[in-house]
Amino acid sequence: MADAEEKPSRSGAEQLLASTLREHGLRVTPDRLQLFRTLEAASAPLSITEISKRMEPLGINQATVYRILERFTAISVTHSVLLPHGVVAYELVPPFAEHHHHLVCSRCGRVINFYNPELDQAIQAVAKNYGFTVTSHMVEVHGLCTECAKAHREKKTAR
Amino acid sequence: MADAEEKPSRSGAEQLLASTLREHGLRVTPDRLQLFRTLEAASAPLSITEISKRMEPLGINQATVYRILERFTAISVTHSVLLPHGVVAYELVPPFAEHHHHLVCSRCGRVINFYNPELDQAIQAVAKNYGFTVTSHMVEVHGLCTECAKAHREKKTAR
DNA sequence: TTTTTTGCAAAGATTTTGCACCTTA
């Protein structure tokens, strides 16, 4: 487990994580806080491999990463999303992060977060129509970001 | 490989698959047709495990299933989607299947396909706003279907 | 006949587990 010489003050999000864990009878441990911070700091969803890679230097075991992600997902602190090439990645969900969706560039891998109320409304409308009770939804848009689309056009012109 | 005693006439979709394969310099084989038919017949996306399970009785090897799915996805005959619990599943994409999204019941696993033009428009609007060129998009809505929501309410009332 | 595809089995990765020891509450 991680060294805890100093006990840094917890941010608001960390306080919220702590109470959520306790509500579910789970304990607040340095490893869980650390993994949470890693996801908070990431600008995009992270694969398990990537998370493990970042946790290892902190002395956190792979098996622990699997176990924490499983629990975090069970209590809705995180959820998984699908990146291009069938890669599963994890990220925080509200209220630990703002509700959003992704535009993922399949060329450079860049991930742009966005939120569009009309889109969410359309989903609600569909669900209502089918008598479906929504607990979560995921929208992943794949394609090319501006830069890559430009590079792609130039490459085509060049040949 | 599968027994090919009789050579059944190919459906329109299969003809299309055949020409798509040829366009990409790939061959039309019984195994590929079989996997294609399996996805066509499925009412919901199938995990690799599920696909393998259905192919095995037909004498198709697991390694072959992996290889075919990889190629099908590369030439956009299939794509992967994420079901609840982080399970990756495959399904056909247009023009091999109609464009649609999913409402997935996390209790009974039922999958309802839907299509909503407003939703697609909202995605296009967002993409345009970010100068993003969309090649594909995926919308997965998780929650409870009517029956399961009802069962869930009754269970709560009962206790 | 040439080029792909597939089966098989081995090699590699990824995940899951049991259990003893350590922490949190």
Place this chain on the structure above:
DNA sequence: TAAGGTGCAAAATCTTTGCAAAAAA
């Protein structure tokens, strides 16, 4: 102190690969 959590290493799974035989074009 009781109930969890974590490290470690082994087991179980899942994927990928090399290569020879079989099939498609």
